[in-house]
Each structure stands twice: as C-alpha cells, then as structure tokens.
Amino acid sequence: MEHPFLFFxxxxxxxxxxxxxxxxxxxxxxxxxxxxxxIAGAIGARQVSLIPNKAQNVLETIISGLEEFTVDxxxxxxxxxxxxxxxxxxxxxxxxxxxIVPGFFSPTADLNTTLSCAIxxxxxxxxxxxxxxxxxxxxxxxxxxxWMAPLFMPIELISHLARVLSxxxxxxxxxxxKEIILGILFMLAGAFLAxxxxxxxxxxxxxxxxxxxxxxxxxxxxxAIEEMH
Amino acid sequence: MEGExxxxxxxxxxxxxxxxxxxxxxxxxxxxxxxxSAVEGIARNPESSGRVTVTLLxxxxxxxxxxxxxxxxxxxxxxxxxVVQTVTNLL
Numbered sequence: 001m002e003h004p005f006l007f008f009x010x011x012x013x014x015x016x017x018x019x020x021x022x023x024x025x026x027x028x029x030x031x032x033x034x035x036x037x038x039i040a041g042a043i044g045a046r047q048v049s050l051i052p053n054k055a056q057n058v059l060e061t062i063i064s065g066l067e068e069f070t071v072d073x074x075x076x077x078x079x080x081x082x083x084x085x086x087x088x089x090x091x092x093x094x095x096x097x098x099x100i101v102p103g104f105f106s107p108t109a110d111l112n113t114t115l116s117c118a119i120x121x122x123x124x125x126x127x128x129x130x131x132x133x134x135x136x137x138x139x140x141x142x143x144x145x146x147w148m149a150p151l152f153m154p155i156e157l158i159s160h161l162a163r164v165l166s167x168x169x170x171x172x173x174x175x176x177x178k179e180i181i182l183g184i185l186f187m188l189a190g191a192f193l194a195x196x197x198x199x200x201x202x203x204x205x206x207x208x209x210x211x212x213x214x215x216x217x218x219x220x221x222x223x224a225i226e227e228m229h
Numbered sequence: 230m231e232g233e234x235x236x237x238x239x240x241x242x243x244x245x246x247x248x249x250x251x252x253x254x255x256x257x258x259x260x261x262x263x264x265x266s267a268v269e270g271i272a273r274n275p276e277s278s279g280r281v282t283v284t285l286l287x288x289x290x291x292x293x294x295x296x297x298x299x300x301x302x303x304x305x306x307x308x309x310x311x312v313v314q315t316v317t318n319l320l
Contacts, residue, residue, distance in 0.1 A: 174297055
C-alpha cells in the first residue's frame with residue numbers, strides 16, 4: 001500500500017536521497033522513532049534530581065511501572081534483562097502509534113523491522129540460558145528423560161525457531177492490516193471522517209501488540225532461566 | 230491468454246477473501262469462549278482480575294495469531310498474483 005504523502009521521505013528528497021527514501025520508508029521512520037526516544041530520554045535524564053521535574057516524573061512512572069511488571073512476571077532475575085525488554089516495548093509501541101499520525105508510517109508494518117526485533121529476542125534467550133546454566137543448558141532441549149532426547153531435540157529446536165516466526169508475523173500482520181484498513185477507509189470516505197473509529201481502535205491495538213511482544217519475550221527469558229530436571 | 234489471466238486473478242481474489250473470512254470465523258469461537266471464562270472467573274474472584282487479564286491477553290494474542298497468519302498468506306496471494314502471471318507466461 002503506497003502512502004500518498006510521507007513527511008520524512010519528502011525531507012530526505014530535499015537532501016537528495018530520494019531513491020533510498022522511496023524504497024525504504026520503514027527505515028526512515030524507524031530512525032525517526034529512535035531519534036524521538038533518544039531525545040525524550042535525554043530531556044528526561046538531563047538533570048536527575050531527588051525531587052523530579054515534570055519530564056523526569058513521566059519517565060520514572062513509565063519505567064518503574066514496566067520494571068515492577070517484569071519482576072512480577074519473571075521473578076527477581078527479571079531485573080537485569082529488564083532494559084532489553086523495556087527498549088523493545090517502547091520502540092514497538094511508538095512505532096505502532098506512528099502510523100496514526102498523518103504523514104507518518106508505521107515501521108512495524110514491514111517484515112524486516114519486526115524480524116529485527118524478534119531475532120535478538122531469540123539469541124538473547126539462548127545467551128541467558130548458556131550464561132546461567134552453562135553447558136547444562138542442553139538439558140532444556142532433551143525432554144524429561146535422557147533416552148527420549150533424539151525425539152525431543154528436533155521438536156524443541158523447531159519450537160524455538162517457530163517463536164521467531166510467530167513473534168514477527170503476528171506484529172507484522174496486525175500492523176499491516178491496520179494500515180491497509182486505514183488506507184482503504186480514507187480512500188472510500190475520508191471526507192466523512194470514516195477512519196476515525198478505526199484510529200481509536202488502532203491506539204488500543206498498537207498498545208496490545210507491543211505489550212504482547214514484550215510479555216512473550218519476558219516469558220521466553222523466564223523459561224530459559226528456569227531450572228530443568 | 231488474456232481471459233485466462235483475468236480468470237486467474239479473480240480466483241486469487243476469491244481465495245484471499247474467503248481465507249480470511251473462514252479463519253476469522255474459526256478464531257471467533259475460541260476467543261469468545263476464553264473471554265467468557267475469564268469474565269466468569271473475574272466475577273467470582275475480583276481480586277484475581279490482574280492475573281486473569283494478563284493471561285487472557287496472552288491467550289487471545291496466540292489465538293489471533295492464527296488468523297493473522299491467514300491474513301499474511303492472503304496478502305501474499307494478492308500481491309504475488311502479477312508475479313505468478315509472468316511465471317506462467319514463461320512456461
């Protein structure tokens with residue numbers, strides 16, 4: 001679905017990168033989201049004080065809420081992988097919301113962006129497992145008893161690979177579906193504000209999808225930490 | 230050749246539309262059942278609403294993912310239709 005007007009793509013055309021900008025709008029917009037998050041973080045953390053100012057207060061509420069929730073889900077070990085999952089949550093959430101702003105485009109409506117979020121989760125899961133259990137991490141793949149290992153090994157490997165597929169395809173399909181519905185409704189009856197109810201739904205959908213990506217990553221990490229017998 | 234191409238295109242559209250319709254119908258029943266059980270659970274024990282809601286959201290996302298896979302497949306069918314035409318011309 002080609003969008004009629006993308007603000008930042010036009011900006012890149014002025015610089016002279018129009019081929020790149022027209023071919024890869026999702027990369028341009030993921031840069032925009034990154035810049036937004038970095039600037040917000042820099043403003044919030046510019047002067048950290050015991051009595052917080054407004055920006056610091058907002059950021060503290062978001063971060064402490066997320067941290068409490070992560071520790072609630074994954075136990076006390078969840079505190080050290082919290083920065084990773086919180087980054088993924090904020091990035092995906094703001095990427096999903098960007099599609100609602102006119103002239104913007106959801107970077108998550110492209111399979112490359114969602115895969116680039118899902119593959120680090122896959123590798124980090126196994127990094128956590130090897131770091132905590134050492135060589136004993138192989139027990140996670142061998143099933144309940146040792147002689148069942150040849151049966152369980154392929155099943156476990158496929159289920160670990162299917163996690164990447166399901167994480168990335170779920171997010172991509174949801175956000176692409178939302179973008180296409182918004183585009184079609186805008187073309188059909190944009191003058192009568194037909195896309196507005198779907199936009200309200202899209203805010204909820206963006207939050208829920210980011211939350212589910214975050215929650216499933218936390219649960220995969222918690223499963224990798226868990227002791228297997 | 231022209232008529233065959235148009236026929237092929239209309240079959241693609243038909244399949245893509247019906248695929249999502251059937252998948253949505255199949256996903257609606259388990260989602261309704263799980264929401265029903267969650268609401269009953271919350272009504273009996275309102276203190277557990279936080280945990281129940283989180284579990285419900287995960288479950289709904291996992292069920293919904295099946296429908297989304299069908300959506301992705303039908304998107305592939307729709308957008309791959311011109312490519313398939315050029316391939317069949319080569320044969």
